[in-house]
Amino acid sequence: MPPAWLRPGTRPPFKLPSWPWRITWLYLGLVLFLPLGAITLRAAGVGPAGFWELATTPEAIATYKLSFGLALLASLINGVFGLVIAWALVRSSFPGQRFLDSLIDLPFALPTAVAGLALSAVYSSENGWLGEPLHRLFGIKVAFSAYGVGVAMVFISLPFVVRTVEPVLRSLEKEQEEASWCLGASSAQTFFRVVLPQLMPAMLGGIAQGFSRAVGEYGSVVMISSNIPFVDLITPTLIIQKLEEYDIDGATVIGSVMLLFALFSLLVINLIQVWGQRYQATSSAVG
Amino acid sequence: MTIIIPELQVYEPPKAATSNKGPTLRSRLLGAIIPVVACLYVGLVILTPALSVIVQAFAKGVEPFLENLSSPDLLSAVKMTLLTAAIAVPANTVFGLAAATAIARKKFRGKALLLSIIDLPFSISPVVVGLMLVLLYSPSHGVFANVINSLGWKIIFSWPGIVMATIIVTFPFMAREVIPLLEEEGWEQEEAAKTLGANDWQVFWKVTLPSVRWAALYGLILTTARALGEFGAVSVVSGNIIGETQTLPLFVEDAYKQYQTELAFGAATVLGGVALVSLLLKLLVENLLEHDKKLHQAKTEG
Numbered sequence: 071m072p073p074a075w076l077r078p079g080t081r082p083p084f085k086l087p088s089w090p091w092r093i094t095w096l097y098l099g100l101v102l103f104l105p106l107g108a109i110t111l112r113a114a115g116v117g118p119a120g121f122w123e124l125a126t127t128p129e130a131i132a133t134y135k136l137s138f139g140l141a142l143l144a145s146l147i148n149g150v151f152g153l154v155i156a157w158a159l160v161r162s163s164f165p166g167q168r169f170l171d172s173l174i175d176l177p178f179a180l181p182t183a184v185a186g187l188a189l190s191a192v193y194s195s196e197n198g199w200l201g202e203p204l205h206r207l208f209g210i211k212v213a214f215s216a217y218g219v220g221v222a223m224v225f226i227s228l229p230f231v232v233r234t235v236e237p238v239l240r241s242l243e244k245e246q247e248e249a250s251w252c253l254g255a256s257s258a259q260t261f262f263r264v265v266l267p268q269l270m271p272a273m274l275g276g277i278a279q280g281f282s283r284a285v286g287e288y289g290s291v292v293m294i295s296s297n298i299p300f301v302d303l304i305t306p307t308l309i310i311q312k313l314e315e316y317d318i319d320g321a322t323v324i325g326s327v328m329l330l331f332a333l334f335s336l337l338v339i340n341l342i343q344v345w346g347q348r349y350q351a352t353s354s355a356v357g
Numbered sequence: 358m359t360i361i362i363p364e365l366q367v368y369e370p371p372k373a374a375t376s377n378k379g380p381t382l383r384s385r386l387l388g389a390i391i392p393v394v395a396c397l398y399v400g401l402v403i404l405t406p407a408l409s410v411i412v413q414a415f416a417k418g419v420e421p422f423l424e425n426l427s428s429p430d431l432l433s434a435v436k437m438t439l440l441t442a443a444i445a446v447p448a449n450t451v452f453g454l455a456a457a458t459a460i461a462r463k464k465f466r467g468k469a470l471l472l473s474i475i476d477l478p479f480s481i482s483p484v485v486v487g488l489m490l491v492l493l494y495s496p497s498h499g500v501f502a503n504v505i506n507s508l509g510w511k512i513i514f515s516w517p518g519i520v521m522a523t524i525i526v527t528f529p530f531m532a533r534e535v536i537p538l539l540e541e542e543g544w545e546q547e548e549a550a551k552t553l554g555a556n557d558w559q560v561f562w563k564v565t566l567p568s569v570r571w572a573a574l575y576g577l578i579l580t581t582a583r584a585l586g587e588f589g590a591v592s593v594v595s596g597n598i599i600g601e602t603q604t605l606p607l608f609v610e611d612a613y614k615q616y617q618t619e620l621a622f623g624a625a626t627v628l629g630g631v632a633l634v635s636l637l638l639k640l641l642v643e644n645l646l647e648h649d650k651k652l653h654q655a656k657t658e659g
Contacts, residue, residue: 159395
C-alpha cells in the first residue's frame with residue numbers, strides 16, 4: 071500500500087501561500103537573495119586559492135587591521151561611556167536630561183555624509199574647533215589621519231550601548247541593591263557584583279552592534295580620512311577603489327569577507343540576546 | 358473616581374551598613390559626576406560637530422546661504438533624492454506590512470532565521486550592498502549583463518540602481534517596528550472580523566492596520582529619514598554624474614571635495630534639518646505609541 075500522501079483523495083490539495091507571504095518572498099528574493107546570489111556566484115568563480123590570495127593581499131590586511139582594530143576600540147570606548155550615559159539618563163535627574171536623551175539618537179538620524187562633513191570641519195587641524203587646539207597643543211593631526219577614522223567610528227557607534235543598556239537598567243529592581251547594602255557591601259561591591267553582571271548581556275550586545283556598524287561604516291569615514299593605503303584606508307573604501315580600478319574580482323573577494331563578517335556578527339548578536347533573555351528569565355524567576 | 362495612591366516611603370538602609378560617612382559622600386559625589394561626564398562626552402562627540410555645520414552654513418549670513426540653496430546642481434540633487442524616496446518608501450511600506458502580517462502571528466520552524474534575514478541589511482556594509490548590485494546589473498560584468506544590454510536598460514549609474522540600493526538598505530525598518538506589536542496584540546480581533554463576514558482585505562484595512570498605525574508611522578519615518586540620507590550604497594551605483602544621478606548626500610561630499618565648502622555646508626544643513634524633523638516626529642509618535650499602549654492595557658485590565 072502506498073504511503074498516505076500518495077493515495078488519491080487523502081493528499082491535501084495544494085494551497086498557494088497567502089498574499090502577504092507571496093509579497094514577502096518575492097520581495098526578499100528580488101531585493102536580498104538575488105544580490106547575495108550574485109556575489110556568491112562571482113566569489114565562487116574566483117576559486118578557493120584565488121579567493122585566499124585576493125583576500126590576504128598586504129593592502130587588504132592593512133585595511134582589516136585598521137577597520138577592525140579602530141572599530142573595536144571605538145565600540146569599547148562607547149561601551150564604557152554608553153553605560154555612564156544610560157546611568158545618567160535612568161538613575162539621576164538634571165536639567166537638560168530630555169535634550170541629552172534626544173541628542174543620543176542624532177548619529178542614527180543624521181545622514182553619514184553630513185556627519186563626515188561635520189567631523190572633518192570640527193577636527194580640521196587648520197581651523198577646526200577641536201582639531202586646531204589638538205594640533206597646536208599636542209601635535210595630533212585628527213582629520214585626514216587614522217585618528218579621524220577612529221573619531222568618526224566613535225560618533226556613529228555611540229547610540230548602540232546607551233539604547234541597549236537603558237531599558238535593562240530601568241527594569242532593575244532597586245531592592246537587590248538595597249539588600250546588598252544592608253548586607254554590608256560597599257557601593258563599589260554592589261555595582262560590580264550585583265548591578266554590572268545584570269547589565270553585561272545588554273552591554274555586550276550594544277558593543278557588538280556598534281562594532282559591526284563601525285566596521286561597515288563608509289560615508290562619515292571616507293570624508294574625514296585621506297584614504298591612503300597602509301595609512302588610513304578602511305576596508306569599505308578599498309572595495310570602492312578596487313571597483314574604480316575595474317578589479318572586480320578583488321572587490322568581490324573583499325566584499326565577501328565583509329559579508330561573512332556581517333553574517334557572523336549577526337549570529338553573535340543573536341546569541342548574546344538569547345543569553346540575555348535567559349539571564350533575565352532566571353533572575354526574575356529567582357527574584 | 359480618583360484613586361489616591363499613598364506616596365511610597367523611600368527605604369533608607371539601616372545606619373549600621375552606612376555608619377562611616379565616607380562611602381555616602383563618595384557615592385553622592387559620584388552621583389553628581391556621572392551626569393556631568395555624560396553631558397561632556399555627548400557634547401564633545403555629538404553636539405560640537407552638529408553645531409559646527411550650522412555655524413559654517415550661516416557663516417556669511419542668511420542671504421548667501423539661500424543663494425547656495427538655489428544652485429541648479431543642488432536643486433537637481435534634491436529632485437533625485439526626493440524621487441528615490443518617493444519610490445523606495447512606498448515599496449518598502451508594502452513589503453514591511455505584508456511581511457509583518459505574514460510572519461508576526463505564525464509559529465513555524467525557522468521564524469527566528471527569517472527575522473534575522475530581514476535584519477541582514479543592517480549589518481551588511483552599505484558598500485557591499487552597492488557592490489552586489491553592480492555584480493548583478495552592471496552592463497559589462499553583471500550576471501544579467503546580456504539581458505540588460507539586449508533590453509537597452511540602464512540600471513547601474515542611473516536612477517533604477519540608486520532606487521534599488523536605497524530599497525535594500527531601508528527595507529527592514531517597517532517590518533521591525535510592526536512585527537513586535539502584532540505579536541503582542543494577538544488574533545482575536547481579526548478572527549472576530551472574519552466570523553462577521555469580512556474578507557481578508559477588509560480585515561487588514563479595517564482591523565490590522567489601525568491597530569498598528571503608530572508603529573507603522575514610526576517605521577515610515579525611520580525608512581524615509583534613511584532613504585533621504587543614504588550615502589554608501591548609493592555612491593557605489595550612482596556614478597555621481599552631476600545634475601543627473603547625484604543625490605543630496607553625494608552632492609555634500611562632492612562639493613566638499615571640490616572645495617566649495619559653503620555649498621557643501623548649505624546642503625548639509627538641509628539634510629541635517631530633515632534629520633532633526635525626523636527626530637522630532639519620532640519623539641511625537643513615540644508618545645502616541647505609549648499612549649495607545651496604556652489605553653490598550655487599561656482596556657484589557659478593565
